[in-house]
Amino acid sequence: MxxxxxxxxxxxxxxxxxxxxxxxxxxxxxxxxxxxxxxxxxxxxxxGEPFARPMDCPICTTVPFDHCAYAYLLGLYLGDGHIVSKYKQHHLSISCNASQPGLIDAAEGAMRQVMPGPSTGRRLRKGCVEVKSYTRHWTCMFPQHGPGKKHERSIVLEDWQQAIVDAHPWEFVRGLIHSDGCRTTNWTNRVVGGERKRYEYPRYMFANKSDDIRKLLTDTLTRLDVQWTILARDGAPFNVSIARKESVALMDLHVGPKH
CATH class of the missing domain: 1.10.10 (Arc Repressor Mutant, subunit A)
Structure with a gap:
């Protein structure tokens, strides 16, 4: 020794x-x-000095945090995120497509920007990578946490969260699209000069069962002058579609496809 x-x-x-x-x-x-x-x-x-574990929770302390990164992380959480908070197990988890390393890096980066103190990690699951940040204080940052699935309970932003979304709306939209959305190419047939031709066009889609989460997205899109429509699945509202040329151009400028 x-x-x-x-x-x-x-x-x-x-x-x-x-x-x-x-x-x-x-x-x-x-x-x-x-x-x-x-x-x-x-x-x-x-x-005889008591030990207090250091923390940088912005809600429990006066520590400032990156509001832009938080707006993006809030979108990711509402889409593909959840919080585990129980005895000896506390972490924020964001599920990312394993084939999209840019998204994985962005999710972990946003966690570190909002709260640099907690450790982070990645866990490979079938078809996805689970990005985690370990601290019980993620429940402070996301008071929407609760038992059951998000679409089975009310999802309402706190005033301080809404103020951040209002200040950084595109980051919030980008987080939602990067979680439960995509940029895709649709097609249809049109008759041009008497000849039927295939016509392709890009559009953004966001799919979520929660009426509240879809409304958070559409309210923000409306404030950004992005036109949208709601599409049903099995007779119930499910998809937010953005297909108008001018609106897709705005989305391409501020959001872009996942990678």
Whole structure:
């Protein structure tokens, strides 16, 4: 077992008490990070100092956060996200198509921008990658969390969330489309000069069973002068379609296809 001079330990404790992170102390003094962590634990125990796990939850503290990244992450959460919050298991999870690495990176990046402190990870599942961020405080950031499926309960934004969406509407729309939406090419037949020809056109689609979530999207699209229509599936409203040329051009400019 390696032993360290008393002076090294005292120097480490002085740095730790000044607020320096364990990893930086370990690097400076060439001491294993686990040893530094143990020294800190023992020092706190001797001084009777209670341990409070550091956190950067913007709701529980005054820590500022990236509103633009949050608007995008809110869209992802409402579409393909959920929160696990139970004993010894707390994380935000966003399911991303495994064939779209850009989306996977964007989801993890948004999590880190909103709350840099919690660790993140990726879990490969059949056909998708689950991007996770581990902290119980994601329930503070997404008060829409609750038991059951989203389309089976009311989804209403808090005033502070709506203010962020109003300030960054395109990021919110981009998050929703990147989760439960797509850019696709439709086609139809038209008679031109007496000859039937195939005509193709692009459009954006968003599919979600929740009336509330679809309305959050369509209300935002209306404020952005994007024309949309609702299409039914099995007799019930399900898809938001954006097919008008001018509106598709706006979506291409601010949203674009997933990749």
């Amino acid at each position: 390696n032993t360290h001079d008393v002076s090294v330990r005292e120097t480490a404790l002085a740095l730790l008490r000044s607020g320096m992170p364990n990893a930086e102390v370990a690097r400076r003094l060439c001491v294993p990070a686990g040893t530094v962590g143990w020294w800190r634990h023992e020092d706190r125990r001797r001084r």
